[in-house]
Amino acid sequence: MSAIVVLLGAGLFLALPFVLSVGAVVFLPIASALVLTVLLSPAADRMARWGLPNVFASLLALLMFFAVLLLALGLILQPAAVLLERLPQIIDRVGERFAEVRDRFGWMVQINDKLSEVMGRSAPEVVLATPSPLETLAFATPSVLLEVLLTFLLTFFMIEARVRMRRRLLFERASFGSSLKAVRVVREVQDRVAAYIATVGMINAGVGVITALGAWALGVEAPVMWGGLAALFNFLPYVGPLAMVVLLSLFGVGTAETIMLGLVPAAAYLVLHGIEANIVTPSILGARFTMSPVMILISLSYFSWIWGFVGALLSVPILLMLTAFFDQVGRPNLVGFIFGEPLFAEPASPLVEEDAGPPG
Numbered sequence: 634m635s636a637i638v639v640l641l642g643a644g645l646f647l648a649l650p651f652v653l654s655v656g657a658v659v660f661l662p663i664a665s666a667l668v669l670t671v672l673l674s675p676a677a678d679r680m681a682r683w684g685l686p687n688v689f690a691s692l693l694a695l696l697m698f699f700a701v702l703l704l705a706l707g708l709i710l711q712p713a714a715v716l717l718e719r720l721p722q723i724i725d726r727v728g729e730r731f732a733e734v735r736d737r738f739g740w741m742v743q744i745n746d747k748l749s750e751v752m753g754r755s756a757p758e759v760v761l762a763t764p765s766p767l768e769t770l771a772f773a774t775p776s777v778l779l780e781v782l783l784t785f786l787l788t789f790f791m792i793e794a795r796v797r798m799r800r801r802l803l804f805e806r807a808s809f810g811s812s813l814k815a816v817r818v819v820r821e822v823q824d825r826v827a828a829y830i831a832t833v834g835m836i837n838a839g840v841g842v843i844t845a846l847g848a849w850a851l852g853v854e855a856p857v858m859w860g861g862l863a864a865l866f867n868f869l870p871y872v873g874p875l876a877m878v879v880l881l882s883l884f885g886v887g888t889a890e891t892i893m894l895g896l897v898p899a900a901a902y903l904v905l906h907g908i909e910a911n912i913v914t915p916s917i918l919g920a921r922f923t924m925s926p927v928m929i930l931i932s933l934s935y936f937s938w939i940w941g942f943v944g945a946l947l948s949v950p951i952l953l954m955l956t957a958f959f960d961q962v963g964r965p966n967l968v969g970f971i972f973g974e975p976l977f978a979e980p981a982s983p984l985v986e987e988d989a990g991p992p993g
Contacts, residue, residue, distance in 0.1 A: 650939045661940050662780050666787035668950045671826045673698055673788070674795050691792040695785065705861060712855035723887035818961040825957040826950055832918060837867040840909055844902060853898050854888070863902065867909075869945050870929050874906045928952060 653660045673694040680690035716723075802815040845860025853859060862880070866873030878899050885895030932952040936944035 650935065653939045657940055658780060661943060662783040662787055664940075664947055664951070665784045665943065666791055668826070668947055668954075669695075669698070669784070669788040670791040670795070671823050671950075671954065672830050673792055674823055675827045677792050677795070687796060688793055691789060691795075694792060695789050699785070705865070708857050709861035709865070712858035716855055716858070723884065726887040727883055814961070818958060821961050822954050822957045826953050829918070829953055830950060833868065833914075836909065836914055836917065837864040840864055840867050840905065843905060847901055847905070848898060851898055851901065853885070859898075867906075868949070870933065870949065871926075872933060872945070874902075874910075877906075878903055924949075924952065924956060 676697070677687075677690045677694040680693060681687055685693070799816060799819065802812065802819060804812065841860040841864030843860075844863035845856045848856035848859045859881070863877055866877045869876075881899035881902055882896055885898050886892055887895070889895035889897075929949065929952065932948040933945055936948040936951065938944070940947070
């Protein structure tokens with residue numbers, strides 16, 4: 634029976650992405666609203682303690698987040714729109730740079746052509762007709778606007794209902810111990826996720842400021858945009874900094890006089906990320922927020938597969954919420970469960986350990 638339950642759980646885990654992906658219009662706003670509620674509830678609680686009514690405190694917390702989001706997008710999108718006009722020229726320049734490198738290694742191309750002739754005729758080239766970026770944006774805009782509107786409405790009502798939910802958790806349980814445990818679980822999840830996102834947000838803002846100053850010092854165009862991208866991509870562990878290095882490399886190679894000069898901004902950002910990821914962030918976050926890199930990558934790939942870029946941004950907060958929940962409830966003993974042990978082992982009582990005498 635244990636093996637059957639584990640197999641059913643694995644099947645559900647594998648089938649869940651298809652359900653969440655097909656119903657992304659419904660499930661993505663709910664997941665986003667849940668994360669935003671956990672993030673913004675402490676701010677609403679603080680404003681409520683200052684004397685504001687619960688409805689106004691909830692609305693003000695949401696409006697403050699919306700203002701910060703619009704400001705960040707404005708700092709990134711406005712310079713990006715200017716650079717987008719020069720994108721064809723940058724792409725042509727990058728192609729010329731790679732053509733120069735290819736000409737230097739022309740002997741390798743000749744060897745490849747000879748091998749192709751020996752092994753037979755090359756496969757025919759297949760060209761797929763894909764919609765233009767403008768057509769894709771036109772089709773996606775109504776759905777995106779609907780999901781954003783639904784997300785903010787759900788977030789407001791969830792934040793506004795937080796007091797009633799805590800009251801039900803506290804007074805509608807069968808025993809006082811279960812009430813305290815339920816409230817403690819909710820409080821731990823909320824505090825841990827809010828503290829993590831706030832701390833990481835300040836660290837990423839510092840990375841963005843340093844990146845913008847470095848880009849300005851190196852003469853890179855639109856330094857504010859690069860700083861905003863660095864701060865945003867730094868919310869995606871491992872994948873975001875790698876994407877930032879690739880973007881800086883392509884832009885630098887496409888605008889600088891030589892390839893080596895074009896790679897200087899990417900190399901400088903790589904040094905900055907190494908210092909931040911290995912020294913600054915671990916020393917500030919500490920062991921309380923330490924998560925397994927394997928679990929982070931699994932969560933990142935899982936939710937980005939389901940919901941794309943937004944899912945990638947939500948992956949770490951969702952993983953942190955699950956980690957905080959299982960830390961309070963008890964981590965499942967999956968390996969022992971296969972062999973007949975309880976799924977959630979009861980912790981040993983410290984009083985029993987103290988009263989127990991020496992063996993014999």
